[in-house]
Amino acid sequence: xxxxxxxxxxxxxxxxxxxxxxxxxxxxxxxxxxxxxxxxxxxxxxxxxxxxxxxxxxxxxxxxxxxxxxxxxxxxxxxxxxxxxxxxxxxxxxxxxxxxxxxxxxxxxxxxxxxxxxxxxxxxxxxxxxxxxxxxxxxxxxxxxxxxxxxxxxxxxxxxxxxxxxxxxxxxxxxxxxxxxxxxxxxxxxxxxxxxxxxxxxxxxxxxxxxxxxxxxxxxxxxxxxxxxxxxxxxxxxxxxxxxxxxxxxxxxxxxxxxxxxxxxxxxxxxxxxxxxxxxxxxxxxxxxxxxxxxxxxxxxxxxxxxxxxxxxxxxxxxxxxxxxxxxxxxxxxxxxxxxxxxxxxxxxxxxxxxxxxxxxxxxxxxxxxxxxxxxxxxxxxxxxxxxxxxxxxxxxxxxxxxxxxxxxxxxxxxxxxxxxxxxxxxxxxxxxxxxxxxxxxxxxxxxxxxxxxxxxxxxxxxxxxxxxxxxxxxxxxxxxxxxxxxxxxxxxxxxxxxxxxxxxxxxxxxxxxxxxxxxxxxxxxxxxxxxxxxxxxxxxxxxxxxxxxxxxxxxxxxxxxxxxxxxxxxxxxxxxxxxxxxxxxxxxxxxxxxxxxxxxxxxxxxxxxxxxxxxxxxxxxxxxxxxxxxxxxxxxxxxxxxxxxxxxxxxxxxxxxxxxxxxxxxxxxxxxxxxxxxxxxxxxxxxxxxxxxxxxxxxxxxxxxxxxxxxxxxxxxxxxxxxxxxxxxxxxxxxxxxxxxxxxxxxxxxxxxxxxxxxxxxxxxxxxxxxxxxxxxxxxxxxxxxxxxxxxxxxxxxxxxxxxxxxxxxxxxxxxxxxxxxxxxxxxxxxxxxxxxxxxx
RNA sequence: GCCGGAGUGGCGGAAUGGCAGACGCACCAGACUCAAAAUCUGGCGAGGGCAACCUCGUGUGGGUUCGACUCCCACCUCCGGCACCA
Numbered sequence: 001x002x003x004x005x006x007x008x009x010x011x012x013x014x015x016x017x018x019x020x021x022x023x024x025x026x027x028x029x030x031x032x033x034x035x036x037x038x039x040x041x042x043x044x045x046x047x048x049x050x051x052x053x054x055x056x057x058x059x060x061x062x063x064x065x066x067x068x069x070x071x072x073x074x075x076x077x078x079x080x081x082x083x084x085x086x087x088x089x090x091x092x093x094x095x096x097x098x099x100x101x102x103x104x105x106x107x108x109x110x111x112x113x114x115x116x117x118x119x120x121x122x123x124x125x126x127x128x129x130x131x132x133x134x135x136x137x138x139x140x141x142x143x144x145x146x147x148x149x150x151x152x153x154x155x156x157x158x159x160x161x162x163x164x165x166x167x168x169x170x171x172x173x174x175x176x177x178x179x180x181x182x183x184x185x186x187x188x189x190x191x192x193x194x195x196x197x198x199x200x201x202x203x204x205x206x207x208x209x210x211x212x213x214x215x216x217x218x219x220x221x222x223x224x225x226x227x228x229x230x231x232x233x234x235x236x237x238x239x240x241x242x243x244x245x246x247x248x249x250x251x252x253x254x255x256x257x258x259x260x261x262x263x264x265x266x267x268x269x270x271x272x273x274x275x276x277x278x279x280x281x282x283x284x285x286x287x288x289x290x291x292x293x294x295x296x297x298x299x300x301x302x303x304x305x306x307x308x309x310x311x312x313x314x315x316x317x318x319x320x321x322x323x324x325x326x327x328x329x330x331x332x333x334x335x336x337x338x339x340x341x342x343x344x345x346x347x348x349x350x351x352x353x354x355x356x357x358x359x360x361x362x363x364x365x366x367x368x369x370x371x372x373x374x375x376x377x378x379x380x381x382x383x384x385x386x387x388x389x390x391x392x393x394x395x396x397x398x399x400x401x402x403x404x405x406x407x408x409x410x411x412x413x414x415x416x417x418x419x420x421x422x423x424x425x426x427x428x429x430x431x432x433x434x435x436x437x438x439x440x441x442x443x444x445x446x447x448x449x450x451x452x453x454x455x456x457x458x459x460x461x462x463x464x465x466x467x468x469x470x471x472x473x474x475x476x477x478x479x480x481x482x483x484x485x486x487x488x489x490x491x492x493x494x495x496x497x498x499x500x501x502x503x504x505x506x507x508x509x510x511x512x513x514x515x516x517x518x519x520x521x522x523x524x525x526x527x528x529x530x531x532x533x534x535x536x537x538x539x540x541x542x543x544x545x546x547x548x549x550x551x552x553x554x555x556x557x558x559x560x561x562x563x564x565x566x567x568x569x570x571x572x573x574x575x576x577x578x579x580x581x582x583x584x585x586x587x588x589x590x591x592x593x594x595x596x597x598x599x600x601x602x603x604x605x606x607x608x609x610x611x612x613x614x615x616x617x618x619x620x621x622x623x624x625x626x627x628x629x630x631x632x633x634x635x636x637x638x639x640x641x642x643x644x645x646x647x648x649x650x651x652x653x654x655x656x657x658x659x660x661x662x663x664x665x666x667x668x669x670x671x672x673x674x675x676x677x678x679x680x681x682x683x684x685x686x687x688x689x690x691x692x693x694x695x696x697x698x699x700x701x702x703x704x705x706x707x708x709x710x711x712x713x714x715x716x717x718x719x720x721x722x723x724x725x726x727x728x729x730x731x732x733x734x735x736x737x738x739x740x741x742x743x744x745x746x747x748x749x750x751x752x753x754x755x756x757x758x759x760x761x762x763x764x765x766x767x768x769x770x771x772x773x774x775x776x777x778x779x780x781x782x783x784x785x786x787x788x789x790x791x792x793x794x795x796x797x798x799x800x801x802x803x804x805x806x807x808x809x810x811x812x813x814x815x816x817x818x819x820x821x822x823x824x825x826x827x828x829x830x831x832x833x834x835x836x837x838x839x840x841x842x
Numbered sequence: 843g844c845c846g847g848a849g850u851g852g853c854g855g856a857a858u859g860g861c862a863g864a865c866g867c868a869c870c871a872g873a874c875u876c877a878a879a880a881u882c883u884g885g886c887g888a889g890g891g892c893a894a895c896c897u898c899g900u901g902u903g904g905g906u907u908c909g910a911c912u913c914c915c916a917c918c919u920c921c922g923g924c925a926c927c928a
Contacts, residue, residue, distance in 0.1 A: 173923090173924080173925085214846095214847095215846065215847080216846055216847065216922075216923080217846095218846090219845060219846045219847095219923070219924095220845090220846080220922085220923050220924085221923095222845080222846095222923095222924095223844090223845065223846090223923055223924040223925090224923085224924075226924075226925095226927070228927075228928090230928080253928080254927090254928070255928060256927090256928065257928075268928095310926070333926095334926090335926045335928090336926080336928080337926075337927065337928090339927085340927045340928075341927070341928065344928095345928050346928080347928085348928090352928070353843095353926090354926050354928075355928085357926090358926095425927080425928095427924085427925095427927060545922085548922095548923080549923085624854090624865085624866070625854070625855095626854060626855060627855085630848090631921090632854075633853090633854075635853080635854070635867075637853095637867055637868070638853095638854070638866075638867055640867080641866055641867055642866085644866095644880095644881095645866085647880095648881090651881090702854090702855075702856090702865085702866095703855095703856070703864085703865080705865080705866090706855090706856075706864065706865035706866070707864090707865080708865095709864095709865055709866070710864075710865065713865090716882090783861095785860080785861050787860085787861085787908085787909075789908075789909085790860090790907095790908065790909040790910095791909095792861050795861080827908085828908055829908085830860090830908050830909075832860060832909095835860055835861090836860055836861075836909090838860080838908050838909060839908085840908040840909085
């Protein structure tokens, strides 16, 4: 007898059943009723913990629910398999990255299966395999041809621990590396970039179309793109005092406050300003300037960017303000960034806090050009810069304008006069994709002494990673030392040439994998346009909030670029995005809450839990823990509760197994129902309604599961037995069957088993989701709350058809209410049908 | 500083402007048991009252409303993003 709930046995059984019967294999040739349910593919780090599990469990529950709703669901899975950890491990242990990665994949695949998560494994992609990275390289070449991949010498982020450069997105605000935690250094290196800045405006504009994305993510991307409207103004360089000529005679700057330009009293260049050295060369100030630049260069990004102290020196040069014709001094200052704007700033100390601090420190002149609405600003009484709006003053013919109106007029003036004009500036920088590491997709370029930089011909792809390399902690990519890889011939002239030794950032691999799932085994082309146009954008994308900027921005960029190549007809990859919250757990070491990590000693691994309670319990608890978009604290005691509930359902089915089977031909009939079964029947249909709404909306599994629990409590209120009426037995049967169906997306193994036990053929996945019987929701008597001045004072039962007047008179006659209105005047009676009566008394 | 989100019992959390605290966890009491586990029943915001019941209570202060956890205004705290970005 199976009253013990043998979870291990049934879980193995059903996992095998789903797999053998291909229940998650989806034919994508047709787009009818399609539902592309995508979970972010994992990096194969070794093992998954219950925090990772949340992602896959949510996705699996969604997929199962949609399938029962009759949709054809595509849920593929793959591996973001290139990456530094495997290479670092190789240096330590000698195990080649390929081997350790494939091992980890095997382990993690098993873990996903043990959770009961089902995928169409025929579509599995592994980004470190040549059949995948061949196409990553192909896409690189396509981008190169469109001018979207280029190489340039630039000050880049260097991670001294991982010995590679990083993209801006991979450096945390405190100046440390996102992955290794190392203090990032600046280095001048020649590197490969993707020109994502060409797409800045489209990436920003299209955010507005993403209704199915969380506000939070959209706002993060908006911040990251950082559009700001302003003006470009070219200041003229005053000729050198010694009469020597300058290479450049103009110093352009960007400002969002061109309205303050008549208050500009000096100009400041970034220490990295390219012409700086040449500007001061031979002048008495040159030595001081060079010393200053050197000092600034030694400071880390963090020291440079801590607000507060601003340092600078005078260059000995002057520039002319094109609006006033006035000559103002040119300084170098460490608060000016070369990466933003033009690396030159017009300083208006009266109306900018940074310029104010700098002018005060170096005793530079301050001039008012915006007056506040009260006309009360007086320069000698000002303690700080006035940065608010106001009226333009002392600014030639612009004086008297409200400053917001002055901005476009003054920018237009610059354009008319030919010394500038309105411009839009973005914070977003181009995406640095070169990595000086082995374990990534090689950049398919060749350097020839005669022909220069030559792309690898498409027919020669993939550029394979060599296997015979040594991993040494030398800080140099093994590819650089691998002669058989580096040495090649020029595709153009056939002479000896060298291969590029940099590999691509792994975010390149993950920027297009969701296209590849549609044609994972296709060795003719990267992307199957027809299938992609049919099945994309992804209907539901599920993943962690940590990818809000990096992965999700890059994938959007790729989609737009691939669209522009004419390969796909859509421009946004993910219609709906769901970002689940992290699972945290208190650390035994310091009692603080952290996301699960080995170093904090707070990792909960699923194996022991699955062994003790079963996968369904772990799934149910993970979904019940709280709203899935929020962070949640793992609590072992809660797992016990989920287990108790599943066991209770199991027991109810087996206690009444014969009764349930025999009632198979009985159908609930509203006409003959006695109150107890009528109540349960209503509760059942209310539950179907609520649960369906929860799943169609924000995936609030926690409330859906709570509703099933309530329904089970109601089931126990109906004392069912073999002697019960056919009507009661019919309702009981429909209710228990529905419970099994309703819980199946969350706890699929037990549901399949019980479904079969109830006399149905498998699989529950091919059974339609229960539908609401509207008639069952009807009540002929409704309880109404009676309020006096908004406070509950009693309650009455009224007929469903009772009219306002009847309800009103019954409410007034109620003894509880009488107590509170006695001797007072009822000024107003509000009747909310079906809910309450509120009496406003004086 | 700017942008986004959140503040509700001992805990996780629930509530289209209409009974605050659903559901679960923990805890308490009882039933079953020789006993334990499991299971079942009941209780469980604070204060007052023998009780019926009353008062207070959703971060703070105002407002709108017959009625506010929910809407508006101002603030406090926490979390996340951006930030010497001109």
